[in-house]
Amino acid sequence: MVIIGAGECGGRAALAIRDLGYDGPVTLVGDEPHPPYERPPLSKDAMTGEAPSIKAIATDALFAERAIRHIHSVRAVAIDRVAHTVQLSDGSSLPYDKLLLATGSVPRQLPMPGLGSRCVYLRTFSDALAIRAHLSAGNRVAIIGGGFIGLELAASARKLGAAVTVIEAQPRILMRGVPAEIADIIHKAHEAEGVSIRTGQGLAAIADDGNEVAITLTDGQKIDADLAVIGIGAVPVTALAAETGLAIDNGIAVDEHLRTADPDVFAAGDCCSFPLAIYGGRRVRLEAWRNAQEQGALAARNMLDADEAHAAVPWFWSDQYGLTLQIAGLSDEGKSIVRRDLDDGAFILFHLAEDGRLVAASGIGPGNAVARDIRLAEMLIAKRAKPAPEALGSQAVKLKSLLAA
Amino acid sequence: MSDWVEACAAGDIDEEDVIRFDHAGRTFAIYRSPDDEYFATDGLCTHEKVHLADGLVMDDIIECPKHNGRFNYKTGDARGAPVCVNLKTYPVKIDAGKVLIQIG
Ligand SMILES: Cc1cc2nc3c(=O)[nH]c(=O)nc-3n(C[C@H](O)[C@H](O)[C@H](O)COP(=O)(O)OP(=O)(O)OC[C@H]3O[C@@H](n4cnc5c(N)ncnc54)[C@H](O)[C@@H]3O)c2cc1C
């Protein structure tokens, strides 16, 4: 069993293969120098904590104990599907019976001239360390892109006392996947914390002299910053798969078993697109931590011939200041919205399809105020339930009771 | 060692639910199972120190509100990613309608 990509998905898959009792060789190849680690803290606690540290998914010791060979700092450079081998950047080659591609995604590059060493992206622990070094009090940080990673980083930078400007080309932040009502709460929280948000603004020019970044917006405004962090989305890592002739469709295309057209090659996590059963097989690619975990585990089962179809409901969270947002399902599947208010200003928006089916739920509130109801909503979505809108809208009606119905 | 502390009234917790109990600088989670038994564990998730009392109880599982890590609250066993460290559990008894837990 060979896994390419030692991130959330690859790391979980390697452990799962052993948990399932497989006792042949398991090899995990990753180009980062670390054991697999969690990325979500990189824009959150790892930024604001005293000393940034890696939150490892598995230590070297655990891998040794589970007889998992982790080859780090080495890239897989080619796959020979006929010979069943993977070529590595150190010149060696690995034979496989089953292969999992868990190559993840990388930040979308800003296609503009003028970028230099003070224009950076955030994906890895080393990226995080480099950014952290510039986030001291009094420093000016420009964040290009009002998506999750940019906004979480904005919150962390404010906590450290940096002056923060967020630039978003769309008319509002979090255009993708987040209802306007919730994006508005987040927008206001950032403004209350002193972040300047410029929406509807493209970039006219960037000049980075290695010390300072001078940004000109399309309306002519100028922003000077000590650091510009670019967070304009992510693109799946698919080159290896494409070069070996596997289909790419917004990610490495797999079926509901996470299998490519080659029965011995699987793909999972941020790098793959797959049919989502709860939405009638709509093909999606998710960039979400729990999905990477679940798909890693599912791929492991199917590499061991379980033939199990993907059935999970997408789930995502984000933390900014004291607020947590959680979303279950894909809200763009909904036609109407029912709002449920909870304590402490927290609320949940339930997204219903035309036929009344609950297809998604988006919640925001302080701490974990929305967690329980979002989790129950997720179970209702999985059951394809059509709960009465009045019940969803009333805090007095326990969602758990709807689940039993 | 054998300190029994009163945590709450038995009726304060719904069936198949959990509440938070803070005592002497520590925090605990007290559970009432679907078959009406009471249990207690450390209050914070072993993944990122989040209060489990905001989580969801299903049968004998408590699910962490933050990233859905799961534990068996009767035994403290971690039940799958991202949690791998077990929860500490504490003995519980009911006395005159009060829930008492023994904190070591
Ligand atoms: C800053 C940040 C914050 C986030 N916050 C959240 C959050 O709050 N909530 C949430 O749900 N999700 C969040 N995510 C998303 C989540 O971390 C990802 O969905 C998850 O990491 C995907 O896991 P993966 O294993 O598919 O990919 P990755 O974690 O990207 O791992 C892929 C690995 O494969 C390696 N690799 C690629 N190609 C090769 C090759 N040819 N040879 C060897 N190795 C290779 C890469 O270097 C990488 O180490 C966040 C992501 C980031 C970057």
Ligand code: FES
């Ligand atoms: S804090 Fe409990 S699962 Fe992460």
